[in-house]
Amino acid sequence: MTKGKITKLSVSDVRFPTSLEQHGSDAMHTDPDYSVVYVVIETDGGLKGYGITFTIGRGTEIVVCAVEALSALVIGKSLEDIVSDFRSFYRLLTSDGQMRWIGPEKGVIQLATAAILNAIWDMWARAEGKPLWKLLVDMEPRQLIRCIDFRYLSDALTEQEALEEQMLKEGYPAYTTSCAWLGYSDEQLTELCSAALAEGWTKFKVKVGADLQDDIRRCSLIRKMIGPEKTLMIDANQRWDVAEAITWVTKLAEFRPLWIEEPTCPDDILGHAAISKALAPLGIGVATGEQCHNRVMFKQFLQASALQFVQIDSCRVGSVNENLATILMAAKFKVPVCPHAGGVGLCELVHHLSIFDYISVSASLDNRMCEYVDHLHEHFKSPTLIRNAHYMPPKDPGYSTEMFEESVKKHQFPDGEVWKSILEKK
Amino acid sequence: MTKGKITKLSVSDVRFPTSLEQHGSDAMHTDPDYSVVYVVIETDGGLKGYGITFTIGRGTEIVVCAVEALSALVIGKSLEDIVSDFRSFYRLLTSDGQMRWIGPEKGVIQLATAAILNAIWDMWARAEGKPLWKLLVDMEPRQLIRCIDFRYLSDALTEQEALEEQMLKEGYPAYTTSCAWLGYSDEQLTELCSAALAEGWTKFKVKVGADLQDDIRRCSLIRKMIGPEKTLMIDANQRWDVAEAITWVTKLAEFRPLWIEEPTCPDDILGHAAISKALAPLGIGVATGEQCHNRVMFKQFLQASALQFVQIDSCRVGSVNENLATILMAAKFKVPVCPHAGGVGLCELVHHLSIFDYISVSASLDNRMCEYVDHLHEHFKSPTLIRNAHYMPPKDPGYSTEMFEESVKKHQFPDGEVWKSILEKK
Incomplete structure (x- = not known):
């Protein structure tokens, strides 16, 4: 596999002015x-x-700044050095x-670690000529296990147990959050929801938590539009204290949400x-997890029966390595993994993990689905492909992380042309 | 109180090359x-x-870099703007x-918040011409409560309850960690422990966790030197998994440690x-807390009976505001607060909080003491004063945070003279 040493790591601050439209x-x-x-890493072997x-x-x-500080730990290593003992490299970072x-x-520091390790996983998958999910699915169980740092997990999961996992194959169900951001008007909601229904969506998430009467009106509107059979989820983004969460959600129970997401402090x-x-x-x-900062927190959420849906995120924790640990723990505790996505590139990355979870770990689609938000995909070279509200398995080698150079250049903060023109107006 | 608006915030990266001697x-x-x-903040009113x-x-x-990013939220405000509604300012940051x-x-981002808020508290205490502990002790309960962000705490502590606290006065017991850092030899241990005994120290902490046989030898040595009556604590700095911690500490039980500190992931x-x-x-x-990242984590440690000693830290969480919340919760759960100190300036800052805790909250010294490490105090304008193994209440106005300009200049990284000469040799 050796194709030289990593000699270059560059990092860019790329921002999209989504606040202008309340997305x-x-x-x-x-x-x-x-x-x-x-983050872009390059070896001298190409x-x-x-x-x-x-x-x-x-x-x-x-x-x-944190990526720059960590880069000293990456430069000079070969991909083979890293992946042959990935657990040690993980711990080094x-x-x-x-x-x-x-x-x-x-x-x-964990966000920076995620960016770097995501680049390493992408490089590995490209070197093998496979999309990331296929690299994972084809991997020997022992090799997979060697990517995980089991420190602090041994009371919930040991290496031995993690080997007991299986295989299968299919496209992955998705749900949409694009219809009901908090800042959207009722007209926007209605229009977007109609369009989504026409496109075949069956699972819908609504943002709640700022004002109860608004929430009741919005949930009622969406439930009426989608009918009694389709799935509704609600998401408070950490707005409430504990007792407040219980009272508030009880008042929304008539709309039969499958889950309340992030009811309180993550x-x-x-x-x-x-x-x-x-x-x-x-x-x-x-449901929670998009701001769950590491595997030890997920371990406890599972141990305490504190969640019924595990929402892993591809970019907050230590990349594939740490998400593997969480996916295996969720399987052991029999809790479905329903990843957080949206943002920039989160859909592109995380559906690799959902597909792997289904084929090699859970072998089930019961109560399982991956979030989908329809924006900013056009900046990625291998954007997600949604067909009939399902994520289709990506085919290009890598982790679907590569962006168009032009997109990066235009949105670089603060000197790209998009920001220059916005900042000039301020 | 108005003495102008904050017009300047400067921030320096100050490092002391302590690794050279394994301190x-x-x-x-x-x-x-x-x-x-x-961080140094200045108003245009002086x-x-x-x-x-x-x-x-x-x-x-x-x-x-994070302090620089947050500084935009501070510049332009007056001290009065901030402290008259400190909870809102806390939440703004x-x-x-x-x-x-x-x-x-x-x-x-929380470390950066701590640095900025520590400067605000210092400015407030200086403006009132009082040391910080005295500012706190003299404060009306309602005013104190208004400094705390109760978000996410209401299931464990409400504003109403927090008002029920009292008063008293005295110097504060300290324990020493200076004798037994992990990298010290047995000779150093013996020498430092003898000196500490001669100085009147009665409570000693030993670093453990790297090698069991070493730990047995070191704990045995210290226990013999200090005799059966004095107090020994041990500290593993997060080295173990859960079962490993129990096995390991059981093997050290014969040396009768009062606590095991940071046995596993914080x-x-x-x-x-x-x-x-x-x-x-x-x-x-x-005992744990020095890397406990916010009040919500402390709340759960208390709710789950997961610690018997609360080790607040003056610099990891949101300054005095967040530590007030933790001190009040600890009182409610009847768990003693024994702050983490050492580092750079941590003793200087945190003993203000211990003294306040004693006078206004716990009114007890049972199983209560504040860590002390004897280094780097000489860089502070109001260094801690230890008398017969007790912290004496500081008298200078402020939060004891001010450093000598010369110290900052010399240790600025990487351009101060200390680092210039070290880096040149590398």
Whole structure:
């Protein structure tokens, strides 16, 4: 496999001015400019890998700074050095004796780790000439296991058990969040929902949490449009305290949401457990994970029965390595994985993991689906392909992380032409 | 109170090359260069405030970058604007609609928040001509409560309850960690321990977790030197998995440690609860908190009986505001607060909070003490004063955060003279 050493790592601050049209708005993030930290690594033997992590505007430059700090641990290594003992490389990035302090394994430094490791996985898949999900599916169980850092997990999952997993094949169900961002008007909601129904969507998510009367009106509107059989989910983006979450969601129970997503602080395992327990009699599950910062948090959410849907994210935790650990734990605890996506590139990356989960781990589609949001795909060289509300397995080699050079150039912050013209007007 | 608006915020990357002599070494952080992100804020009315957060070398520049990003939220405000509705200002810093994503309330962005808010508290105390602990002690309960963001805490603590606290006065017991860093030889241990005994120290902490036989030898040595009556604590700095922690500490039980500190991942609440339960029959408590990233994590540690000693830190969470929340929750759950200190400036800052805790909240010294490490105090204008193993209440106005200009200049990374000469040799 050796194709030289990694001699170059470049990183860009790429922002899309999505706040101008309220795309992505929710109860806590009212004006997001969807952004990526975009990492390109190159070997002197001609290999390339592209990695991203997702951010929402201000602060992206801090993650760029963290990628630059971590880059010293990457430069000079070959892909083979890295993947032949991927667990050690993972730990090198996450447990540097000094930089560990400013995490550990959370926040900015973990986002930067995700961007770099996503680039490594993309390079690996390209070197093998396969899309990432196929690289994973074809991998020997022992090799897969060697990618995971089991530190702090051994009370819930050991290497031995993780080997007991299986195989199968198919396209992956998706649900849409594009219809009902918090900042959209009722007219927009109606129009977008009609269009989505016409396109064959059967599962819909609505943002809630800012105002109860608004939520009741919006949920009622959507439930009426989609009818009693289709699936509705609601998402509060961490807006409530524990008791408030229970009261509020109880008032929305008549619209029969499958889950309430992020009802409270993403760190509050015991709070989510209390909410899960209170809402179970109403048939409403709790979903969370897009801001769950590492595998140890997921372990506890599972141990405490604090969630009924595991929402892994491709860009917040330590890339495929850490998501593998979570997917295997979810399987052990018999909780479905329904990834968070949307943002910039999150759909492109994470459906590789859903497809792998189905073929090699869960072998089930019960209560399983992957989020889909229809924007910013046009900036990626291998965009997702949705057919009849299903993600079709990508065929291009890699992790679908590569962006068009032109897109990166235009949206570079603050000097790309898009931002130059916006900032000039301010 | 108005003395103009904050017109200037400067931030420095200040590092001390402590790894050269293995000061601060432990099982996870083998080569720390103790560092601070040093923030100076100034109003156009002549007020100044100094704030720090603590880091251990590489990555400090990332926190500096985060402080720069947050500074836009500070510039232009008056001290009165801020402290008259401190909760809102706290939330402005921690819940900016875009920057929140890269935390939330954890890691780099929370360390940066801590540095800025520490400077605000220092400025406030200086403006009132009081040391910080005295500012807190003199404050009306309602005013104190208005500094706390209760979001996500209402299931454990409400504003109403928090008002029910009292008063008293005295110096604060300290324990020393200076004798037994992991990288020290047995000769160094013996020498430092003798000196500490001669100085009147009665409580000693030993770093463990890298090698069991070493730990047995070192604990045995220290226990023999200090005799059966004095207090011994042990600290693994997150080295173990859950079952491993229980087995390992059981083997050290004969040396009767009061607590095992950071036995496993700082995020693992349920793991700490399991360890607490297993070690309770041996009379060993669990202590943690120095890397506990926010009040919601402390809430759960308390709810789950996962710790018997709450180790707040002055620089990891959202300054005095967030520590007030934790101190009040600890009082409600009847768990002693024994702050983490050492590092750079952590002793200087946190003993203000211990003294406040004693006078206004716990009114008890049972099983309560504040960590002390004897280095780098000489760089601070109001260094801690230890008398007979007790912290004496500071008298200078402020939060004891101000450093000597010369110290900052010399240790600025990478251009100060100390680093210039070290880096030239590399």
